[in-house]
Amino acid sequence: MTLSWFTPLLTKFRIYAPDTIGHPGYSSESRISAKDESFALWVSDLMDHFNIKQSGFIGPSYGAGIILRLATYMPERIACSVLVAPSGLEIGSKLTMIKKILLPLILFNRTSSDNQLQNIADAMSHHSMDELDKQILGELFTSVKLEQNMPKQTENYLWNGALSIKTIFG
Secondary structure, rough: OOHHHOHHHHHHOOOOOOOOOOOOOOOOOOOOOOOOOOHHHHHHHHHHHHHOOOOEEEOOOOHHHHHHHHHHHHHHEEEEEEEEOOOOOOOOOOHHHHHHHHHHHHHHHOOHHHHHHOOOOOOHHOOOOHHHHHHHHHHHHOOOOOOOOOOOOHHHHHHOOOOOEEEEEO
């Protein structure tokens, strides 16, 4: 689902889209720490495997948080980056997030209500999520244990001018 958002980039760029280790997909189900350099080391290992010294990155949500972890520990590996609603940065009101995402998610998990799923999809996409992506989202919510620990300690490098990061909030 997420890769489909970036298909226009395929005409000009080589795209590597690994499953996040420990998350849904074909990668190992063993989760690694979001509180230290583990994700940076994982990305660095992937880059070394493909003989990539430095690269541009684009990542939504948790993926953007992983890019922030790489930027914290190994900024020299990043040529540029685009972060879409990144995890690990505090954005928006927690009360609004609870009202628009958390409560509908709890109700959806208890009732499988399409109305609650639509509320979540609308809140996450500003009322623009297509039906297939909404169905995938529902499958994720019912079939996958979602990560609750978002990448941490990302603010340290953001304001030092060493890295230029474009952040897009949904």
